[in-house]
Amino acid sequence: MSPRRSHRRGAGTASEKQEWPPEDIRSMEQSVGRAPSVHNTQPWSLVIRDRTASLYERSEVSLEQHDPAGRDRRVSCGAALTNLFLAVRGTGWEAALRRGPSAEEPELVGAVTGAGRREPSVLEGQRFRAIARRSSHRRPFHEQGLAHVAREALLAAGGSSGVRARWITGSAEARHVAELLGYAARVHKKDRHYQRELAMWMLDRSGRAGDPGSGFDGDDLAGEGVPGVGLTTSGTRLPDEGKLAEWIAAESVMVLCTDSDERSDHFRTGEALQLAWLTATSLGLVSSVITQPLHLAEVRRGLRERLGLAGEPHVLARFGYPAPVPGQRRG
Ligand SMILES: Cc1cc2nc3c(=O)[nH]c(=O)nc-3n(C[C@H](O)[C@H](O)[C@H](O)COP(=O)(O)O)c2cc1C
Structure with a gap:
């Protein structure tokens, strides 16, 4: 199927009878x-x-x-x-x-x-x-870690709507996640059919430069840090897994799971993810989500087994303070 832009309201929209202003x-x-x-x-x-x-x-x-x-x-x-x-x-x-x-x-x-x-x-x-300020931040974060109170607020939001949220903690867990993300990056990079579809979507977006909803800008996918394996393209440099594990351990990375793997679980995961993302935005934090590797069943299974997760993992979400852009003055 060729890429399509979605309509924000369906063809069946019937606002004629609305009583909302x-x-x-x-x-x-x-x-x-x-x-x-x-x-x-x-x-x-x-x-x-x-x-x-x-x-x-x-x-x-x-x-x-x-x-x-x-x-x-x-x-x-x-x-x-x-x-x-x-x-x-x-x-x-x-x-x-x-x-x-x-x-x-x-x-x-x-x-x-x-x-x-x-x-x-x-x-x-x-x-x-x-809502108006949130966007994907696929760059390395500021080295300053999140305050405990911010992590707790994000965890509460990510754990809403019946979803289980927890942080990836410690160097052993970071190593497990790094290995699984590295594996997925290798699989996706050499999958020609996959890369053709991804390239088509990225091309579609680049034609809409300036659209704040377009999702990718400039060096978004430059491949630095954890986001480097967030969306593996044919041009992605495969990561050194040791380095990747260090980056993951230094960031706040949350995994969202549900007890079962039904359609309603996916909806609820999205609800909770967005609540956490908006909470982060309101606290002056930035975030990006990583699901690409989790499309491989063996990666989801690996996360479940190696992290001892109680349910099915759907999303990894990273949160942090934005790093200062070189050359940009504060204030
Ligand atoms: C369910 C879901 C999965 C996503 N998966 C990825 C991903 O694997 N890698 C990535 O870089 N961005 C991912 N994104 C981010 C989207 O690409 C992004 O939300 C979209 O391009 C719009 O851009 P914005 O978030 O800046 O508004 C995902 C977003 C959602 C909601």
Whole structure:
């Protein structure tokens, strides 16, 4: 399938009957459109009827090589649901969330109904405002580690919605993760079909220079540090695994798992991931997510066994302070 840009609202959008003010609907659309998604595919559609905003998975958005089972597509949809929920709360509505999928609506990610007026909490307001500032930061971080209180806040957010979140800790775990990421990088680098599909998507994005949602800019994939194995292209320099283990040990890298591996687990992982990401943004931190290696079943199995994870791992998320850009003055 050739790459397609997604529509932020599905063809079936029926806002005619809406009772939400148009500016609130705009805020919901913008917030959903700013959610992170695999290869920036935005594989969802938003349908607004009366005072309910429903988010649907567009399963026809398919990345045959990168995401054959649609796991990342569903994680992306879950992230968009978090943004939708926060947009409803951020515009001052009491939000009632109904999670999908259901027998009647197998593509439903979730539906949020504005049940009445209620001011957002301070935390909700902070996370809502962070939606516009969040982006992927695929560069090395500042050497300063995260404060304990920040790690705890991120862990609480990553462990929401029934998802298990935990940090990769210590040099032994970092070595295990480095070996698995190094293995996946070698497999992906020499897979011609995989690389052809990836190149097509990257080409598609480079034609949209300046689009803040386009996901990759400049030397994003230059291959420095942990992000160097976050998205292996044919040009990626394969990492020295010892060095990679040191970088992983020095960063704050979180793994998100669920007890089972159903579609609803993938949605929930996306919800929790995005909550953690927005929490990080509101604290002045940056983040990037790594799922590419986890598309290999043996890598997921390796993470489960070597880290003693209780469930199925879906995402690695790295968090840190942005490193100063050379030549850029502070203040
Ligand atoms: C489910 C999911 C999987 C992703 N996997 C990767 C990945 O393996 N490597 C990577 O560099 N970025 C990954 N990303 C980040 C996306 O490429 C990014 O969100 C998208 O291009 C939009 O850019 P933005 O996050 O800057 O808004 C992933 C994002 C999501 C939601």
